[in-house]
Amino acid sequence: MDLTEILYQRFGYRNFRTGQEQIIEDVLEGRDVFAMLPTGAGKSMCYQLPVYAGASPVLIVSPLVSLMEDQVQQLKSSGEKRVVALNSFQDFEMRRSTLRNLSEYVFIYVSPEILQNKIVKETLKKIRFQLMVIDEAHCISQWGHDFRTDYLKLGDIREELGRPPLLALTATATAEIREDIISQLHMSNPSCHVYSVDRPNIAIKLEKLNSIEEKVKAIHHYANRLQGPGIIYFSSRSWADKMAKELESCGVGRVASYHAGLDQEDRLLIQQQFLNDELSVVCSTNAFGMGINKRNIRYVIHFHPPSTFESYLQEIGRAGRDEKRGIAIHLYTAEDEFLPLSFIESELPNHNQISRLMNNVSTRIGKRLTQKQYESEGVPLGLTETAWRYIYHKLEVHGIVQNDVIMNFQLDDKISRILDETERRKNEKIVKWVRFKSWLEEDRCRRKGLLEQFGELPVTIDPCCDYCGLTLKRYDKITAKEEKQVEGIIDWKDELSRMLGVQKEENSEKSTG
DNA sequence: CGTGGTTAGCTTAAGCTAACCACGGTGCGTTAAT
Numbered sequence: 001m002d003l004t005e006i007l008y009q010r011f012g013y014r015n016f017r018t019g020q021e022q023i024i025e026d027v028l029e030g031r032d033v034f035a036m037l038p039t040g041a042g043k044s045m046c047y048q049l050p051v052y053a054g055a056s057p058v059l060i061v062s063p064l065v066s067l068m069e070d071q072v073q074q075l076k077s078s079g080e081k082r083v084v085a086l087n088s089f090q091d092f093e094m095r096r097s098t099l100r101n102l103s104e105y106v107f108i109y110v111s112p113e114i115l116q117n118k119i120v121k122e123t124l125k126k127i128r129f130q131l132m133v134i135d136e137a138h139c140i141s142q143w144g145h146d147f148r149t150d151y152l153k154l155g156d157i158r159e160e161l162g163r164p165p166l167l168a169l170t171a172t173a174t175a176e177i178r179e180d181i182i183s184q185l186h187m188s189n190p191s192c193h194v195y196s197v198d199r200p201n202i203a204i205k206l207e208k209l210n211s212i213e214e215k216v217k218a219i220h221h222y223a224n225r226l227q228g229p230g231i232i233y234f235s236s237r238s239w240a241d242k243m244a245k246e247l248e249s250c251g252v253g254r255v256a257s258y259h260a261g262l263d264q265e266d267r268l269l270i271q272q273q274f275l276n277d278e279l280s281v282v283c284s285t286n287a288f289g290m291g292i293n294k295r296n297i298r299y300v301i302h303f304h305p306p307s308t309f310e311s312y313l314q315e316i317g318r319a320g321r322d323e324k325r326g327i328a329i330h331l332y333t334a335e336d337e338f339l340p341l342s343f344i345e346s347e348l349p350n351h352n353q354i355s356r357l358m359n360n361v362s363t364r365i366g367k368r369l370t371q372k373q374y375e376s377e378g379v380p381l382g383l384t385e386t387a388w389r390y391i392y393h394k395l396e397v398h399g400i401v402q403n404d405v406i407m408n409f410q411l412d413d414k415i416s417r418i419l420d421e422t423e424r425r426k427n428e429k430i431v432k433w434v435r436f437k438s439w440l441e442e443d444r445c446r447r448k449g450l451l452e453q454f455g456e457l458p459v460t461i462d463p464c465c466d467y468c469g470l471t472l473k474r475y476d477k478i479t480a481k482e483e484k485q486v487e488g489i490i491d492w493k494d495e496l497s498r499m500l501g502v503q504k505e506e507n508s509e510k511s512t513g
Numbered sequence: 514c515g516t517g518g519t520t521a522g523c524t525t526a527a528g529c530t531a532a533c534c535a536c537g538g539t540g541c542g543t544t545a546a547t
Contacts, residue, residue: 064540088542113541147539212515236537238516260539286539307538335514342514343538372544386539 006052007045011078017042023167023193024049027131032166032190034137034182038197039171039317044071047133047167048107055130057106059161061115061154063139065089066268067291068109075107085109086120099123112150115157129164136290137168138310140184141177145425146347147386149393155186166190171317172197172310175455197313197454201320203475204446204465205329215303215331219243222329223252227298227477228280233315235304235339237261237285243303244283253280258288289315295322299475302330305440307340307433309453325463327475332440344429348422349387355415356381357391361400362411368404369395394418443467 003024007013016024019037023046026033037043051058062068068085075083082105084098102108102123114120134140134154144151158166168181168190182190209215219232234240237259244257256270256279267287273279275294282288286306297319306312320326349357357377361369369377371392378388395401398418400409439449446465448458463470 111541117542143539148541150541234538236516238537290539311539333514338514339537342536346537347539 001053003049003053006049010049010052011045017045019193019195020045020049024053026191026193027165027167028053028055030165032187033193034168034178034187034190035193036170036173036178036197037193037195038199039314039321041171041195043135043169043171046169047131048075050131051106055165057108057127057129058131058133059124059129059164060107060109060133060135061112062109062135063111063143063148064291065111066271067135068111070291070293071109072107080107083107083109086114087111088114103127112148112154116150116153121157121160125161129161132158132161132164132166134166134168134181134185137170137181137185138173138177138314141173141180142308142310144184146390146393149389152184152393155184158186172313172454174310174453177310196451196456198447198451198456198459199317199320200459200461201323201325202316203325203327203463203470204316204450205327205470205472206440206446206466207329207331208441209331209333211333212335215333216243216246218331219301219303220247220250222299222301223247223255223281224250225472225476226327227475228253229274229277229294229297230281230299230301231288231297231315231318232281232283232301232303233288233306234283234285235343239303240283240285244281247281247283254278255281255283258282258284260285260287286311286315289318292318293321294318296324297321298324298326300326300328302328304339305330305332305336305436307343307429307436309432309436309439309450312436313450313454325474327472330440337437340433341430344426344433346384347386347390348426348429349381349383349391351419353381353383353387354391354419354422357383358395358400358411358415358418361395361406362409365406365408367406369401369406370404390422391418394421 003021004016007016018041019035020042023033023035027046027050035043035046047058047060060071062071065085065087068087069089072083072085084105084107086095086098086108087110090098099119110120115124139148140151140154158164166185166187168185168187170181173181178192178194207218209218223230223232232243234243240257240259244255248255256273258267258270262270270279270282271292274282274292277296300316300319302312302315306315316328319328360377369392374383374385374388378385383391392401398409398414400407400414435453439446439453442449445458445467447461447468451458462468463474
């Protein structure tokens with residue numbers, strides 16, 4: 001059957017979006033494919049459609065449980081019942097019955113971690129996958145080296161599964177990261193589909209301020225005047241909490257804070273409320289966003305800086321998915337420099353910690369070294385959990401630990417090699433942050449500077465950024481309303497809620513403010 | 514860098530202050546002990 005025909009019959013679309021058709025064709029040819037499509041460009045279609053053209057079953061590696069559950073729900077509601085996610089949402093009994101009947105499914109979602117489970121892996125090996133997908137593949141580079149090291153084992157897993165064709169999908173990867181992903185996954189002669197990361201409908205504004213108080217003031221100013229809904233990013237949970245309370249009490253509308261300190265239930269609730277337009281603003285840490293498929297986010301403000309260009313692009317890319325205009329505002333002060341640096345310090349072990357831990361390990365050859373031992377080995381050395389996992393992974397890579405057991409090894413040689421690698425890793429991270437920091441301080445077109453990082457040529461668009469001239473008025477609440485009236489556009493959501501007698505936030509806000 | 518918690522040390526011995534220091538952000542899976 002013709003691909004366009006499947007697209008229409010299965011998904012109800014007449015036309016492919018940019019890149020989709022070529023990517024799907026390569027996937028169906030059984031090639032390894034690396035695809036970089038801008039946020040919100042319909043990446044999941046690239047593996048969903050092939051299933052109905054014969055590339056079935058498919059194994060999808062996804063970074064977040066909530067993301068998996070989302071995709072499962074979406075596919076189910078579109079009438080596909082042969083879809084399942086293997087993760088900690090399932091209790092023991094459910095997992096057992098899923099594993100027993102695994103061959104009945106055509107879409108199997110998994111986390112990188114659960115692929116390390118022996119029973120899961122053995123069961124998956126019996127299935128002849130026609131395609132393996134790494135969704136949000138930048139996680140390999142962003143998290144795999146320290147935070148979630150199981151991401152670096154995906155290449156081996158793929159071999160163990162009989163080397164099915166691989167599709168890596170992401171929205172943001174610099175040339176370096178693209179190379180890292182391709183090599184980590186052992187992709188062979190991949191067909192690369194790399195599209196512009198630029199989101200022309202998002203204007204960029206950088207604002208240098210002198211103190212944190214000025215930043216707070218600016219947040220109030222923008223939250224009051226800008227057309228929402230919006231996301232404000234912070235680098236600490238306490239700031240997110242604090243500003244959410246403050247903004248709500250100042251009549252901005254309903255504001256929630258979101259971070260990993262909340263329990264799963266609250267996180268889900270806030271996501272749902274935001275999606276349903278019941279919140280004007282979400283104040284969050286970088287925990288919020290991945291998989292948030294909300295089309296009408298109008299602004300993203302950074303109260304604190306992310307530490308890489310990719311993170312920044314991911315975060316601002318959540319605005320304006322409906323193709324209408326959005327704005328990204330970054331507030332910057334001199335002291336912001338220290339937070340990203342302290343994160344880098346804390347996620348990688350230092351010289352002293354590495355050599356002391358390895359000396360200790362060398363005295364216990366033949367014994368087990370398990371993650372549980374972090375309490376007795378890592379904590380006294382002041383290692384964070386991430387730093388501990390990093391070392392553990394290094395010990396595995398260097399063959400010092402095999403199946404949790406400590407092997408005989410050349411202490412001095414291994415120490416110096418692991419120290420070298422760690423030093424290099426730390427430098428890479430610092431360089432990335434310094435590059436981002438200098439972008440914040442440069443006196444030139446923001447968009448050009450941003451696109452250069454991704455190997456793209458300058459473009460001219462309007463409105464572009466504060467350097468190229470930007471009228472904020474276009475993003476104001478009032479303007480958005482006036483325009484609707486002038487252009488005679490009916491906002492169907494507004495209209496519908498009026499008909500149903502639902503009191504909208506915007507209206508109630510006026511009476512209080 | 515800024516913040517928040519802890520503690521030493523002071524003095525109308527119970528509560529205050531100043532000095533000091535640790536910490537700050539991402540998620541998976543799993544299990545032992547009530």
